[in-house]
Amino acid sequence: MSTGTPRPTIGAVVLTMNDRPAEFTAAMRSLLAQRGVDLDVVVVGNGCVPDQVPGGVRTVELPRNLGIPEGRNVGAANVEGDLIFFFDDDAVLPDPDALLRLATELTSDPRRAFVQPRIADPVTGRTLRRWVPRLRVSHPGRAGTVTVMAEGVVMVRREAFEAVGGWPGHFFLFHEGVDLAWRLWDRGLIGHYAPDVIVHHPATNPARHTDFYRLNARNRVWLALRNLPAPLVPLNLATWALVTLWRFREPAALRACLAGLAEGLGGGYGARTPMRWSTVARLVLAGRPPIC
Template sequence: MSRPRVDVVVLTMNDRPAEEAAAQATLRAQSGVDVRVVVVGNGCTPEVVPPDALTVSLPGNVGIPGGRNAGAHALHEAGDPGEWLYFLDNDASFPRADVLARLVAEAERHPEAAWVQPRLTGPDDAATPRRWVPRLRASNPGRPGKVASMTEGVVLIRRDAFDAVGGWEEQLFLYHEGVDLAWRLYEAGWSGWYAASIRMHHPLTEPARHALYHRLAARNRIWIAHRNLPALLLPLYLSAWTTITLARAVRRGGLSQTLCGMREGWTSRLTQRRRPMSWRTVHRLTAAGRPPII
């Protein structure tokens, strides 16, 4: 019996070579699956590359969704694409050699799930910030179940589902592409599964360390809402999100950039192609614990 094939996409800007080498060592140690890797240089030529891996050198920084799509496309064009795609942050690591095999087994137990999400922790194998738990009730990150969101940098996705919905939305460039992809996968009839007993490690970093965070996160929330939500839900979602976001920005900083992003998102929302989800999808998202008004 043949082993499952997992195609792994790693995106780099050659900005953390030591962390990349350590992460790739844990990737190469994965057992029970056949792994094929592509390292995508987002505006660079990859410098840290596992043996036998494919490489893609993009001439400019096309953003994280665009870079990941380029990697998935390169693996497809190489022939005999795997049934599974795994998107791996270049500083995330596998704490055990059976992580990918266990994720595939979990996906096979849940054939309705387009993606399977491991529990992401810090290097201590325990700390899980709320933003890394792909559901609203994040106080217990060890509870598995159906989910309607994803942590984009450590996720297993069925290749046929990913291709059918067009992959990551490249216009977003950075932030909230996982929400957008999850909504489109739900609209296509799929769901997601959180395999909380399977861990991945990642440095305990803050997204606000990126200068573009506050602006792009605000802009993209408006864009994905305009792209995906029924007209009746748009004011509910955006008013709830605006209230929460402004309160956080006042308390934590980044208010001016958040307001800039909101203005950019609102004035440019019509550049986004609307494909409103059905009310059946709204119901399914709500049943999965993530109603699209929050």
């Protein structure tokens, strides 16, 4: 940034359950080492009293695990900054100017509501398919406009985040980033992928979570029912069902998916605010129709 340009003000939200002590220490060290920004950090203990928190960092203690999206909402409400950076407690910022570069990317275009860096495994350098925020994932080093995000490492404009109500807290886990991105796009905003900014994150398997298959299925249904025009809901769910049958062949996984489908169709998705057809058209032109 040129001399005289105000420093970006960034509120960083980190969730912890005190189950990754070594990773958390490394994550916080890399976060607090960031230069060129005014940084305010809060650590949210999701059902715990945060441990190993560096001096000068505020904490919020939740009496029980409210889930990742709601924990992040609590963190966002307790941190200052025009930009909010959501940061997994097992991620690492390898470069001390990573946040400054993300902030520069985000604020360089007023249409951008969020920016995601390239996430890579620290050992192999590999970027997983689910970390690339577009359908064509073969070139994770290609920058551009994106319609979804990887929730664990992403920077969002506070004004836009608050205008759409933040993360869908009741999702608990999975697909909350698609929900937030769609609502931001429905306000005429866009997302940006900045792969030149690297963040390290271990390449873990989301299926390690006990309720992965059920919550994944339930939240796909909730995502469609909350956000899509009525004619697109069955198309979206049919596409999801076909992909599920292709990916998950094990009987136990399929049973859990069916249980999640039934739970999702049973209600609980919250307010239904279908996106405009003009938003559907913009998402299609951006390369990701909201049926997949």
